[in-house]
Amino acid sequence: MSKVRVAAFSISLDGYGAGPDQSLQDPLGRGGEEVHNWMFPTRTFQALYGRGEGTTGVDDDFAARSFEKLGAWIMGRNMFGPVRGDWPDDSWKGWWGDNPPYHVPVFVLTHHPRQSIEMEGGTTFHFVAGGIEAALERAREAAGEGDIRIGGGVSVIRQYLQARLIDELHLAVSPVLLGRGESLFQGIDLRELGYRVVEQVPGVAATHMILSRA
């Protein structure tokens, strides 16, 4: 059955998915890149960019699993790019070049409508101005039997969590302190929302936690 899931989502020990002071030069905020250190060396990540071998093992298994059986993605506008407000033109097509690593329809949450963009390799970016439930509905139609991955950022995941629309989360807890930034947990009672940790698997550079709705 098709699942709505968060996968390979990295957070710091103190619960931040991105650091403070985000900018075009530093889209993940101060220290924000460090929480992804477990993923960068993996074979799965290296292969996305056509690079060499990469590491195998637990961390790579989780990185690989995060892309399996996906039928659609949903992401926030800040994950798609740095443009704020009205789109000045159609030139911004994401951070990922002509052939983005999605290869399925990607629904971008925005308050500013825009024409869909067909990229190479099967990725199409659709812009949804109707809110998180409208985006999920369109993603479900597009995904068929495939899973829907809620990519991020933190605020998008929090909105879907609060609406109890996420079936499963794989969080990678990195041995890093960010101190400030976008907290995944602050002000959200995941226990009350029905989530439990169902699996804990140590990796080399992160601890993998699987959360599921009871």
Add this chain to the structure above:
Amino acid sequence: MSKVRVAAFSISLDGYGAGPDQSLQDPLGRGGEEVHNWMFPTRTFQALYGRGEGTTGVDDDFAARSFEKLGAWIMGRNMFGPVRGDWPDDSWKGWWGDNPPYHVPVFVLTHHPRQSIEMEGGTTFHFVAGGIEAALERAREAAGEGDIRIGGGVSVIRQYLQARLIDELHLAVSPVLLGRGESLFQGIDLRELGYRVVEQVPGVAATHMILSRA
């Protein structure tokens, strides 16, 4: 050299050291006991209460290490007991019976002065009304070459962190969601205060993280 340290301090995945709705019946709050599940079965913990064998391995190693080389403890009044306000009499002597598992001087932070209590086995409870720095000064005198362990609860640890008085923390991150309660991290920028994660060790029922001031 004598260190000021937090050790075997359990937190949930979402960063809480205790759950909400604490009471005399439920001193750790809703779900708060679950974050300690890694420690209960260990040989070290079982031995404290004169029980049988217990488990060995990484979790037990960390539990054992948390008691090594200690010269004094500091704890908040809520960790010492449920009495609030003025002490009605001298009958409350902690949660731990006649022979508490400390065996060194223990400095209890309180706004309400009280005579020291000498217990069996080397534990003496001293009550310090002068604040965290006064308590640390007295603990240093008492500890000599031994380490000073800041036992908790969360608010006491936060005060010492913000004053940059803690040299090392061992946190045990449990695969548990508490949702609400006393957050160790919320509103404290540990990175800015100079702390870094220097070691990450997977246990069976928790992930052990060692933090140290750079």
